[in-house]
Amino acid sequence: MTMRDPKTAPRGGPARQRRGAATEPGAKPRRRKSGAAAEPDESGEGGQPSSRRAAKSAERRAAIVAAGLQEFVARGYTATRLDDVARRAGVAKGTIYLYFKDKEALFQELIRSALVPVVSRIAPQSGEGQSARALFEQFVQTFVREIVETERADVLRLVLAEGARFPALAEFHYREVVLRGLGAIEQLIRYGIARGEIHHTVLAKFPQLVAAPALMAVIWQGLFSKHAPLDAAEMLRAHLDIIFDQRGAT
Amino acid sequence: MTMRDPKTAPRGGPARQRRGAATEPGAKPRRRKSGAAAEPDESGEGGQPSSRRAAKSAERRAAIVAAGLQEFVARGYTATRLDDVARRAGVAKGTIYLYFKDKEALFQELIRSALVPVVSRIAPQSGEGQSARALFEQFVQTFVREIVETERADVLRLVLAEGARFPALAEFHYREVVLRGLGAIEQLIRYGIARGEIHHTVLAKFPQLVAAPALMAVIWQGLFSKHAPLDAAEMLRAHLDIIFDQRGAT
DNA sequence: CAATACTGACTGACCAGTCAGTCATTTTCA
DNA sequence: TGAAAATGACTGACTGGTCAGTCAGTATTG
Numbered sequence: 001m002t003m004r005d006p007k008t009a010p011r012g013g014p015a016r017q018r019r020g021a022a023t024e025p026g027a028k029p030r031r032r033k034s035g036a037a038a039e040p041d042e043s044g045e046g047g048q049p050s051s052r053r054a055a056k057s058a059e060r061r062a063a064i065v066a067a068g069l070q071e072f073v074a075r076g077y078t079a080t081r082l083d084d085v086a087r088r089a090g091v092a093k094g095t096i097y098l099y100f101k102d103k104e105a106l107f108q109e110l111i112r113s114a115l116v117p118v119v120s121r122i123a124p125q126s127g128e129g130q131s132a133r134a135l136f137e138q139f140v141q142t143f144v145r146e147i148v149e150t151e152r153a154d155v156l157r158l159v160l161a162e163g164a165r166f167p168a169l170a171e172f173h174y175r176e177v178v179l180r181g182l183g184a185i186e187q188l189i190r191y192g193i194a195r196g197e198i199h200h201t202v203l204a205k206f207p208q209l210v211a212a213p214a215l216m217a218v219i220w221q222g223l224f225s226k227h228a229p230l231d232a233a234e235m236l237r238a239h240l241d242i243i244f245d246q247r248g249a250t
Numbered sequence: 251m252t253m254r255d256p257k258t259a260p261r262g263g264p265a266r267q268r269r270g271a272a273t274e275p276g277a278k279p280r281r282r283k284s285g286a287a288a289e290p291d292e293s294g295e296g297g298q299p300s301s302r303r304a305a306k307s308a309e310r311r312a313a314i315v316a317a318g319l320q321e322f323v324a325r326g327y328t329a330t331r332l333d334d335v336a337r338r339a340g341v342a343k344g345t346i347y348l349y350f351k352d353k354e355a356l357f358q359e360l361i362r363s364a365l366v367p368v369v370s371r372i373a374p375q376s377g378e379g380q381s382a383r384a385l386f387e388q389f390v391q392t393f394v395r396e397i398v399e400t401e402r403a404d405v406l407r408l409v410l411a412e413g414a415r416f417p418a419l420a421e422f423h424y425r426e427v428v429l430r431g432l433g434a435i436e437q438l439i440r441y442g443i444a445r446g447e448i449h450h451t452v453l454a455k456f457p458q459l460v461a462a463p464a465l466m467a468v469i470w471q472g473l474f475s476k477h478a479p480l481d482a483a484e485m486l487r488a489h490l491d492i493i494f495d496q497r498g499a500t
Numbered sequence: 501c502a503a504t505a506c507t508g509a510c511t512g513a514c515c516a517g518t519c520a521g522t523c524a525t526t527t528t529c530a
Numbered sequence: 531t532g533a534a535a536a537t538g539a540c541t542g543a544c545t546g547g548t549c550a551g552t553c554a555g556t557a558t559t560g
Contacts (some may be wrong), residue, residue: 053504053559060505076415078328081549092507094552103550161411163473165326170473178474202488208470208480209489212462219465220458223413223420224428230458238452239459242492307539331515342541344518353516 061099063089068110073154077107077162107162108169114155115177118146123184132192133244139188140214140236148217148232157222182207192244199245213239311349313339315363318356323404327357327412357412358419364405366426368396373434382442383494389438390464390486398467398482407472432457442494449495463489 067089071080082103086093100106122142147153159177163170185207192198203209217232224230240246317339321330332353336343350356372392397403409427413420435457442448453459467482474480490496 057505074415076326076328076412078326079415082551083549093550094507095505097551098505157410157414160407160469160473161414162326164407164411165324165329171477174474174477200492202491206485206488208466208485209463209492212466213459215466215469216458216462219410223410224424226417227421227424235456235458238456241452242450242459245495310539332517333515343516344541345539347517348539 060089060091060095064091064096064099064106065110065113068106069114069151069155072107072110073151073158076158077103077165082106104166108166108172111155111159111169111173112176114152115159115173118152119177119180122146122181132188132195132197133240135188135191136240136243137237139185140233140240143214144217144233144236148214148221153218153221156218160219182211185210197244200243203243210239210243310339310341310345314341314346314349314356315360318360319364319401319405322357322360323401323408326408327353327415332356354416358416358422361405361409361419361423362426364402365409365423368402369427369430372396372431382438382445382447383490385438385441386490386493387487389435390483390490393464394467394483394486398464398471403468403471406468410469432461435460447494450493453493460489460493 064085068080068085071085071088074080080103082096083093085106086096089096096106100109122139147156159169159173163173186204189198189203189207189210193201193204213236217230217235220230221232314335318330318335321335321338324330330353332346333343335356336346339346346356350359372389397406409419409423413423436454439448439453439457439460443451443454463486467480467485470480471482
C-alpha cells in the first residue's frame with residue numbers, strides 16, 4: 001500500500017514544503033495579511049483606525065471562501081482548480097495565497113466555516129417542559145431548513161466524499177460536528193425516555209439510529225432526487241412516528 | 251456555473267474524442283481484445299482452442315480491475331494515477347487501454363463488478379413461512395458480512411463520494427443497486443405487515459428508513475471508526491427491535 | 501512615500517492517452 | 531514436421547495539455 005495523501009503529492013520533486021495536517025492559523029508564511037488569521041473584527045463600519053483595509057480584507061477572504069465552496073462542492077477536492085476559484089471570487093490566483101497557505105488550507109477552512117456554526121444553531125433550544133416529541137419535531141424542521149434545503153447539504157456530502165482521504169478533516173468533523181450533533185440527539189433521547197415518551201431505550205446507546213434517516217436524506221437529495229424525489233421532511237416525520245411508537249396511520 | 255465533469259477535461263484542446271457516457275462494451279476502439287467485452291468463457295483449463303490466451307486475458311483484466319479498485323478507493327477518481335494502477339496490476343500502462351476505453355470506463359466497470367453481483371445475493375431467500383423478523387435478521391447479517399466487513403463498503407462509499415460528479419454512475423447505481431435493494435426491503439416490509447409483525451405501515455412508503463442505519467454503518471466505519479468504533483451488527487439489530495416494536499431491553 | 505495588498509505570467513511537476521515497436525502464439529504451407 | 535508468415539498481446543517513452551504554487555512588479559492606502 002503506497003497510500004500517499006492527495007495534495008499535490010511532491011513525488012520525487014524539489015523542496016516544496018509540506019506540513020503535517022491542517023492550517024492552524026499561525027502558520028507563518030512569508031507575508032501575512034491583517035485579516036488572514038482569525039478575529040473578523042466585527043466593527044461593521046465604525047471609525048476604528050485602519051478598519052477600512054480590514055473590512056475590505058475580510059470581504060475578500062469571504063469571497064474566496066464562498067467561491068471555493070462552490071467549486072469544491074461541484075468538482076471535489078482534487079479536480080478543483082484554484083484558477084477557477086480565483087476567477088469566481090474576482091481575484092487573482094496569487095491573492096488566494098495571501099489568505100490561505102495552500103489549497104488544502106482553503107479546503108479545510110471552508111468546511112469548518114460552513115458546518116460548525118450550524119451545529120450549535122440546530123441544537124434544541126432546551127425548552128424545558130415541552131414534550132420531547134415537540135423538541136424532536138423542531139429539530140427535524142431545523143435540520144431540513146438549515147441543511148437539507150441549503151448548500152450545507154453539499155458540504156456535508158463533500159465531507160463524506162473526501163473525509164476518507166483527509167484524516168485531519170475526518171477527525172475534525174467527528175469532533176466538531178458528529179460528536180456534538182449526536183450528543184445533542186442523545187440528550188433529547190434521554191429526555192424523551194425520562195418523560196416516558198420514548199420506550200426504545202436502545203436509542204440512547206445508538207443515537208446514530210436517530211441521525212441515520214437525516215444522513216439518508218442528505219445523500220439521497222444529492223445523488224438520486226433527480227431520479228426519484230424524496231420528501232425529506234415527510235420521511236423524517238414518519239421516522240419520528242416510529243421512534244415515538246405512533247403505529248399505523250400515515 | 252461552468253460545471254464540467256472531471257475527466258481529463260479537454261479544455262480548449264484538440265480532437266481528443268469523447269463520448270456521451272459509459273463504456274458499453276462494443277464501443278469499438280481501434281483494436282479490441284478477445285476477453286475485452288463480456289463472456290469470461292469459464293473453461294477453466296480444458297482444451298478449447300485458444301483457451302490459453304483467453305484465460306490469460308481474463309486474468310489480466312481481473313488484475314487491472316482489482317488494482318484499480320484499490321487505487322480508486324484509496325485516492326478517489328481524479329487523484330488516481332493510471333500509472334499506479336498499471337504498476338499495481340503488474341502491467342504496462344498501455345495494456346489498460348487494451349481492456350478499457352479510458353480511465354472512466356475502468357472506473358465504472360469496477361463499481362459495476364463490485365456491487366451488482368452482491369445485490370442479488372443479499373436479497374431474501376424468499377423463505378415462505380418464516381417470520382418476517384427472521385428474514386430481516388438474515389438480511390442484516392448478510393449485509394454486515396458481505397458489505398460492511400468487506401472492501402465493498404469502500405466501493406459503496408466511493409459511489410457516494412463520486413456519484414454527484416458522475417451522473418451516469420449515479421443513475422446506474424440507482425437503477426441497479428438502490429432500486430433493487432430498496433425493492434427487496436419493501437417486499438420484506440409488506441410481508442411483515444401482512445403477517446402482523448410490523449405495525450408501522452409508513453415503512454412501506456419509506457423503505458429508506460430501514461436502509462438508513464445500514465448506510466450510516468457503512469459511512470461510520472469508513473470515516474469515524476478510528477475515533478469511535480461502532481458495532482454495526484448490534485446497531486442494526488437494535489434497529490430491528492424498534493421496527494418490530496420490541497420495546498425496552500437492550 | 502513607505503508599507504501593504506494585489507496581480508498574473510511563469511515554472512516545474514504531473515498525468516491521460518498514444519503508438520511505433522517488441523515479443524509470443526498460432527496458422528499456413530512446403 | 532518445421533520454418534516462415536500472420537496475428538495478437540503487450541510495452542513504455544513520448545506528447546500535449548494541466549495546474550499548484552511563486553515572485554517580481556504594480557497599485558492602493560494611510
